[in-house]
Amino acid sequence: MKNFNKLIIACMLSLFGLTNLHSQDWADLNQFKEENSKLPAVQENEDRILFMGNSITIGWLNNRPEFFKDKPYINRGISGQTTPQMLVRFRQDVIDLKPKVVVLLAGTNDIAGNTGPSTLEMIMNNIKGMSEMAKANDIKVILSSTLPAYDYPWKPGLEPAGKIIALNKMIKEYTELNGHIYLDYFSAMVDERNGLPKKYARDEVHPTVAGYKVMEPLVEAAIVKALDQ
Template identity: 25%
Template sequence: MNTIVALGDSITYGYPYTPDMSWVRLTGAELGLTLLNKGVNGDSTAGMLARFKRDVIAHSPSHVIILGGTNDACARVAAEAVAAQVRQMAELALQYQITPLIGLPVPGNYPPDEAYLDLYRQDMRDYALACKLTVIDFYAAFKASAAWRTLYADVLHPNAAGYRVMAAAAAPVINSMLM
């Protein structure tokens, strides 16, 4: 049985709901798997890196989904710092024979945050391509909907429909990784 950890911030956690409404649980239910939700409200990529051993390595998963950056964008953290932290998490995973998947953050509904998120996404795409890592493109899944701005509970967090869109993006990628 594969163990998959989803590491992230409030968007992984399922805020403003509980983890039962998160894309993590919805994806697991669709695939008949248990995904460990290690989303922490308000966390940054630096915080995710700091808890990586406890929240990921300690569970000896086969895979980890790394999804962060939204709170970094709110705090205007430089793209280079976010990219370095995502790379360190992926490299740590690989050191422990854990397959990392890089989640691209959903679109920001606030233009100044989106400017940062766009830089983060590009760095994540480039890194994943260079290292032949799998990407879960939550951004493209949201943008594929003509009414993507209706997928939010507030300016940052998906609503129930938004979390379903995220699960629909994650499930086929995870399924193909496990086959």
């Protein structure tokens, strides 16, 4: 009976979201904690580049590890993340690692509502916040366009294509006004539906190797430009 009562109490607490509140890690601050602690200090002539983002960013490392091999590239993508989560972990996963350049790719999960409803203005405010933090710490900023998406397989029917176009316009205008670099993946990958074709992403959201091969020369050109600023 005692164990049954404990089970009932645990279920009730879980129902109201009251279990283990202090152990929750909403922004995944522990995801890279150990890797960050083991990362060597930046060398004097090292052009460390930090890739910050979601599943598209970490999927790059998983699917195309050779692109990152023997380069001063650090990948800090976390699957499913939205811009408020990235903003929370931006200091520990970007600034404290002292890169010369940060490449930010974000926004699609916000539009999908992964952490709740989000307006384009809310997304931009988070992107601006990360950009301002980077700039204040002498880190060059590359803001990537959000990749095309006609629909989200995990949340169909949201019709994200138009929102992505509008968000990318906002990102581009912000980079032009603030001296950052706009990295336009969208134009190189979009199809006639304003979506991501299956040749670049089987689920039309997450790039395949072919998709990443389109992105790689674009990001490398942006990195060269940022380092030359």
